[in-house]
């Protein structure tokens with residue numbers, strides 16, 4: 004399945020963020036963040052987190068991130084989580100997370116226990132990376148109709164998919 | 176998510192006719208009616224006024240595992256502290272929301288009328304007590320309440336009490352999984368029918384039709400599900416004043432009347448709101464608590480408590496459920512509400528067995544996004560797990576009446592205080608054998624239906640692990656005799672001339688129907704009685 008920009012807009016609609024934003028963001032009252040680094044990191048993480056049968060993840064993730072960038076609190080948390088992820092990547096592999104092979108990226112995530120961590124926006128490094136990176140990507144995918152369809156639910160929770168789908172049988 | 180304007184004017188309203196305490200559906204409806212009649216109404220609400228623009232962000236909290244239920248509507252552990260000392264734990268802050276809209280902000284929104292026999296439990300079933308009013312007394316108010324909340328329903332329920340007019344909106348159509356259940360129920364001669372929902376099946380009252388977000392509990396981002404912000408805002412448009420973040424600390428009173436509600440504001444000040452009439456609409460736990468906190472030399476056991484029954488007879492509905500998996504798709508979790516129930520067994524209730532209703536779920540089993548956010552896997556492994564675990568669940572619920580019992584009560588726990596130094600409510604919840612026996616019966620019927628359906632049963636909530644449905648009833652019961660009740664059939668306290676209670680706290684017995692339509696009907700009745708007095 005190829006994910007599109009439109010799929011990402013649908014995912015954003017469910018989360019109350021939307022619209023487009025370009026260039027560098029400086030959330031009011033905070034240090035400007037390096038949006039390119041956030042974008043590259045999330046796209047790189049999506050290669051690990053998303054199933055192999057989806058393609059077009061870069062556009063999907065970038066569009067989703069544009070919406071997220073409208074929330075300064077979220078941006079600050081994401082920026083911090085990405086910094087820690089990069090610090091760990093540097094420590095183990097001497098490279099930023101996004102520059103690693105997919106296998107090494109997965110290894111970094113596992114090294115810091117992100118796979119077994121419960122998400123928590125104010126928790127430990129692994130809990131925050133789980134919240135801002137891994138689970139945000141999973142939320143974007145599986146609360147959107149595109150991700151839902153992979154599993155057999157075209158109107159997943161969080162998506163305003165109307166009143167027809169719950170009445171429909173599997174073969175309809 | 177800043178909830179409210181800290182600089183808002185929270186000073187008392189001069190010359191108020193009516194002070195309504197609590198901005199849930201009960202308070203909202205009374206305030207709306209009285210403002211409509213031209214009275215000066217002020218509503219004091221303990222919690223904040225939430226910004227509707229934040230609803231999608233709250234919905235995200237509802238989906239994400241980092242937030243528990245109380246966090247979704249900003250429950251504050253200090254403000255909302257409580258004790259649970261009964262034989263069963265009572266999770267109070269999962270069972271209410273505080274702020275303009277009250278607990279309807281995260282309610283499910285199914286709304287049925289009580290049955291005729293529910294008003295005469297002692298006479299007809301030989302247990303409990305009779306209400307001082309009958310179904311016929313409440314019938315016109317039920318119809319009005321259905322119009323106010325906006326109820327989608329149909330006339331296909333042969334077990335429902337008589338009604339005079341169709342529901343304001345057509346019922347939601349049955350789900351695909353309802354059709355699977357229907358075959359099994361046909362074989363067992365169990366009748367299914369639609370569920371009345373306070374949720375727009377078409378545009379109604381300036382709100383849009385449901386769009387299927389599927390997160391009704393705890394947040395409906397679209398506003399298709401009724402919540403009490405509707406009536407609070409309407410009352411404001413008619414001139415009522417709403418003061419949010421203004422928890423009433425105590426009611427100042429003489430022997431026969433309340434003089435003022437003393438409330439706190441975020442700046443640390445205390446204010447006195449005077450009024451000719453007071454309506455306590457704080458829900459089934461905070462209503463008795465406020466009366467108990469307002470004790471005086473004249474009312475040493477708590478205000479309006481000459482009967483000694485304020486706080487006593489705390490009841491909830493008990494949940495009984497059974498679920499499993501089929502070897503075919505069941506299409507769950509598209510919407511967050513129910514479209515079919517069975518009330519077939521309801522009126523078989525007697526002294527041994529309580530009334531109960533059966534529910535057919537449209538959201539059985541986990542939702543894929545929920546599973547994805549809580550697993551230890553990702554990538555292809557995760558997708559494989561989602562595919563194998565989502566899609567074939569079925570589930571049934573049921574609500575069971577519990578009888579009023581003296582040892583089930585809401586009291587004060589002086590050993591713990593809230594953010595204003597007041598003793599917290601102690602929910603001392605006990606259930607009783609009739610309800611537990613009935614839960615077993617409900618489970619048996621659920622098992623029969625699931626067997627007939629060919630399901631492998633994987634979970635059950637029964638007599639051992641049952642829990643409350645979050646319906647707080649009975650703690651200021653209504654009756655004719657002032658020694659055996661707190662309010663009369665006009666919802667006015669026996670002790671005080673200018674104090675009415677709008678809440679399920681006045682229910683003498685609970686029946687097994689979700690309470691809010693009856694709360695709304697009683698609120699409208701209370702408003703009529705107040706208008707007669709003003």
Ligand SMILES: Cc1cc2nc3c(=O)[nH]c(=O)nc-3n(C[C@H](O)[C@H](O)[C@H](O)COP(=O)(O)OP(=O)(O)OC[C@H]3O[C@@H](n4cnc5c(N)ncnc54)[C@H](O)[C@@H]3O)c2cc1C
Pocket residue numbers: 196197198199200201202219220221222269270271272273274275276277278279281282283284285286287392421422423424456457458459461462465644645646647677678679689690691692694
């Ligand atoms: C998860 C959930 C699902 C539910 N589903 C259903 C359903 O499907 N059908 C149904 O019929 N019912 C349902 N209910 C119950 C329903 O929400 C309540 O019956 C209803 O909201 C009660 O209305 P109320 O106005 O009496 O009280 P509430 O809605 O609880 O409102 C009381 C208000 O009073 C305020 N208050 C309390 N103390 C003070 C004070 N001292 N000073 C000022 N303000 C105060 C509170 O902050 C609150 O906002 C559900 C409840 C929950 C929690």
Ligand code: SF4
Pocket residue numbers: 374384385386387388389390391392394395396397398399400510511512
């Ligand atoms: S399913 Fe309907 S009522 Fe429920 S949250 Fe969605 S829009 Fe609101």
